[in-house]
Amino acid sequence: METSLIIDPRETTLLVVDMQNGFCDPQGAMARAGVNYFPQNRIVPAVKELVSVCRRAGIHVAWSLQRHYPDDLTRKRHRIPSHLTKLGVVPCLKDTWDAELVAQLKGDVLPEDDVFEKHRSSCFYNTTLEVKLRMRGMTTLIVCGVATNYCVESTIRDAYARDYDIVVVEDCVATLWDDLHRATLRNVELFYGTVVSLSALEERLLSKRLDPVRV
Secondary structure: OOOOOEEOHHHEEEEEEOOEHHHHOOOOHHHHOOOOOHHHHHOHHHHHHHHHHHHHOOOEEEEEEEOEOOOOHHHHOOOOOOHHHHHOOOOOEOOOHHHOEOHHHHOOOOOOOEEEEEOOOOOOOOOOHHHHHHHHOOOEEEEEEEOHHHHHHHHHHHHHHOOOEEEEEEEEEEOOOHHHHHHHHHHHHHHHOEEEOHHHHHHHHHHOOOOOEEO
16 A cells, blocks of 8 residues: 655654563563564664664654563453463563663663653553653654564554554564564554655655655
C-alpha cells in the first residue's frame, strides 16, 4: 500500500521501545531462559543508527523502560496465565541490570531526551509520555524497538487512538516470531500508519533537513 506522510522534524518524536538487556542482550533473562531473543538482539545496531539519523534531522528522542515487579500481585491474580507466565520468564525486573538499556545504546541517551518507565505493554498506559508529547507539540511518532507484536503494537494502537501519525521502521523493530512481526507491519500499513526501511527514512530525512519530508 502506498502511503504518503509529511514528517516535520519539529513535530516528530522517535520513540525507542524497551531496548533493554532482559529482552535483547545475550546474558538477559530471555536469553538465559532459552527464549528466542536473537531477532531482538540483531536490531540493536540498526536502532543505534536510527537514533543518530533522527538526531541529525532535528527529531526529538524518547525512550521507554519496561520495569516488572517481582511481587506483582496483579500478575499472580490472573485466572488465565499472563503472557509472562506463558513465556516462562519475567525479564527486566526493576532495580536490576536486566532492566537497563543495552550497553550499545546507553551512550546515545542525551539530557534533552525523555526517558520514562512503564509497567504494561503500551508506552501510553499510565505513563508520562502523552503529556510530554503534547507539551512539545508533537504530532508524529517514528517507532522502533521490541517486541513488534506486543509492546510496539500496543503502543502504536494507543498512539493512533490519540491521533498521532505513525511511522514504523521495519528493520528497527523485532519480535520472537516472524509471522507475528509481519502481521503487525501489515496492520500498520492497513490501519495505523506507514512502514519504511531505515535506509529509505535516512535518505529522505537527511536530504531535506530544513523542510517537512515526504515518506
